[in-house]
Amino acid sequence: MSPSILVAQNLSKVVSSAEGELTILHGLDLDLPHGASLAIVGSSGSGKSTLLGLLAGLDLPSSGEVVLAGHSLAGLDEDRRARLRAEHVGFVFQSFQLLDTLDALANVMLPLELEGRADARERARELLERVGLGRRLTHYPKQLSGGEQQRVAIARAFAAEPDILFADEPTGNLDSQTGERISDLLFALNQERGTTLVLVTHDERLARRCQRSIRLEAGHLVVPSEP
């Protein structure tokens, strides 16, 4: 296994718009060891989410390369990248992205069922208990508060035991107290399971809890990543 779980080299993203070509990310480098935690901060429109999408293999860079869990994403088609995500990657989103038609338990079971694990139900229940929702298993997302929904999302993200977890503004939709509890939970699980954590956030306090932090401004890395 390579010592780094995530490597980005000279990563750029250019999109075409009505005004011509627009460069969202300019030649970015990154190297993240196993079990580390990284915060990507920056103002709205600085390119944070774009970077997250590229690192997680949800999108492809215009130039440069991403190596995720030892696999270069360049040259992998969407389905091969999907397989890679299934094996190594977990996600937490600002808007939770729970499936409305599934209750809390079924939402957490989903990645386990995709893997075909026989113990999906028990494991999902365990995880929901771990995030403090042991009594809300049969509630639908609409019946849960924002904080509770995000806890379900975190349980789901950790269910498949990913090597690396990408979180996009995980506390962005929550009040500060709830946000605090969610980040406690994230870091606790990060510690317990040795999962690498990459999060995009506005929240300086959350960023400070990470081992490393990088700042983006208009697609440029302005604070170099130092351990």
Added chain:
Amino acid sequence: MELPFFRLLGLAVRQLLRDARAGELRVLFFALLVAVMATTAIGYFSARLNATLLLRATEFLGADLRLSGSSPASPEQLAAGKALGLEHAGVVEFSSVIATDEGIQLASVKAADSAYPLRGELKSAPALYQPDSRGPGPSPGEAWAEARLLVALNLKVGDRIEVGEKSLRLTRILTQEPDRAGSFYSLTPQVLIHLDDLAATGVVQPGSRVHYRELWRGSPEALRTYRQEVEPQLAADQRLEDARAGNRQIGAALSRGERYLNIASLAAVLLAGVAVALSAARFAARRLDASALLRCLGLSRHATLALYGLQLGLLGLLACSLGAALGWLAQQVLFWLLQGLLPTQIPAAGLLPALAGSATGLVALAGFALPPLAALGRVPPLRVLRRDLLPVPPSAWLTYGAALLALGLIMWRLSLDLKLTLALLGGGLLAAFALGALLLLGLRTLRRLLAAAPLAWRLGIGQLLRHPLAAAGQALAFGLILLAMALVALLRGELLDTWQNQLPEQAPNHFALNVLPAEKERFMAEVARIALQNAPLYPVVAGRLTAINGEPVKQIVSKDSRGERATQRDLNLTWTEQLPADNRLSAGQWWDEVGSGDLPGVSVEAELAKSLGLKLGDRLTFSVGGLTRDTRVSSLREVHWDSFQPNFYMIFQPGTLQDLPTTYLTSFYLPPGHDADVVRLARSFPAVTLLQVEALLAQLRGILAQVTLAVEYVLLFVLAAGLCVLFAGLQATLDERLRQGALLRALGAERRLLVQARRLEFALLGAVSGLLAALGCELVSALLYRFAFDLPWHLHPWLLLLPALGALLVSGAGLLGTRRALNASPLQVLREG
């Protein structure tokens, strides 16, 4: 990741159950259920009624299938039917002189075995002018005769008559033979004897003119097999007839009724397609986020598609089987409700309607859900981060095209009528495209006018204008639903009118043949005195067409064609100054327009002309009373054979046949209860042949009444299904409206404002749909009239009511559907998203 099939299936089942529990599948499931149920129920109803009607029509043939010929059927032909388990009756018909001490009379004799008739009723009376009853035919040694033979020969029941060399005792008065209908024009009185006496009469000799008829009855499959086995080896003089071919009046009424029921089933298929299309699109749209998430979680594109495809397939199978079962049940209930009005035996219709109904549902589901579903496969996983990312537009033309093709195939299979299917589907498509484009343009123009309108207008109609393409799609969908409903209603009216015209209250129920020239004034005066209505007196000369443009007609006609049948026998030739009232010239000109040419003119019935390959200007040679007459075709006429008026294949220019021995023919209507008048008329004019066709009329009326009943019920069914589908379809488009309503209420809008805005929006949507439906309905009906019904088309001003009706229906259903959003707390709706 790629999942093994069974894991994917298990996952699909679990997801489906969860979706169902969350109430997510209700709209699609309901739309499918209603669609399949309606298609199946109408399919069953039509098929079974058709079979019932056909069964009744077989009464006019005395059998399900009849093998006729001028030579006896071969032993192989008889053995084939018996081997298939068909019931058989043998009949031999010939003309013979009936001799008594009082005199002689030419009669049509029918020798039938004890099994005759296989369908319909044989009726007879114990004495002249006594009430009749049904029962088996005469035993050997007996003869039954029509009243006019007894009158002509001054006979009474119990007297003996000679048929050929055989002396038979006259035991009953023959009042009704089921298979008489096809030949009620025949000039001679009818006598019925037992087949066992035939040989003893000595009438049937080589070369004598005899018709052999083998009657068959049995299951449709066995009859079909028999037809397949026997048809290719028919002798030149033989032909096979079923009820349809046996009688024109019945055949025409049946075909029209059948086509109507067909169109109603096709309209139901169309309704089903629209309902499923609307809700399937919603099903897919609501899964955009979920599929992006699944891709994020590592499911491959292929597996994501397969997962949703399986879900949809499972849902479809479930809804379709349930819908088919309910549809079957619905028609059972309907037949049960109608049991007093229909014959006791209603044939079952097999599995086809249920299969067709389910297939319609599944094909519509696949056709209309797959394109948006395929789009789900193309949802970029990045959508989890950026909601604005939509799937790449699908190659919709291809997939929707395939869906329409599949729907077309189902319609064709269901109706077995390509013209009808093409007219309906093609007309619908044409209307949809033309009107859709017009609508889009209209909506875009409306946007400019709206800026200065009051708030309720801007809110309501703005909703439609924000997404003109979606609004146009919805208006088209509702327009198609209204179109299907209106079309079925419109055709119903047209059909009933046609039948009413065909059989008016006072349709002639008596024909008088063989009126002698010397008696005609006196006869007509007498008829005028007793009858309420009568046709003009037509001169008749019996003659035969022998050559066309100098070439013998035998070499021209094709075997078993109408042309052959019409030229094998003497035709009733007539002449008249005026074109008969219900005839219509389809080519050439009537006498007053034609100059006098080298040869006198003749007007030929159009279908016969087609069968003989005649065109205007052809020279026809007739043999009339041993003389030869040459004429030139000066016009072609369309004739309503299904009307009970005297009709003629050939009408000559006046002055052509006058010098030949002529008799006259007419028809008149006598109200019931005037039998004594008929008897008196018959006695005053012994030479005249009087034919009562009341029984035939009653049978035909019975059939038409049943078809009418079917038509009414099918209309009700289609209307009910249309309403359900309209409601289900509207439900499928409500998501965005619910959200907007809640948002406005959260911002402080009063309930009244919202109701007003909603009402305006739905009313506009409904009115536009109604307008589209009215225009589309005119277009499709014009195509149907032209290509399927052969009826003259005219504008239907009442269709202009459709926009108002559409506005009413859509706003009613729409307000009902959004009631929850208007009453529930806005917070709840907004949170439910």
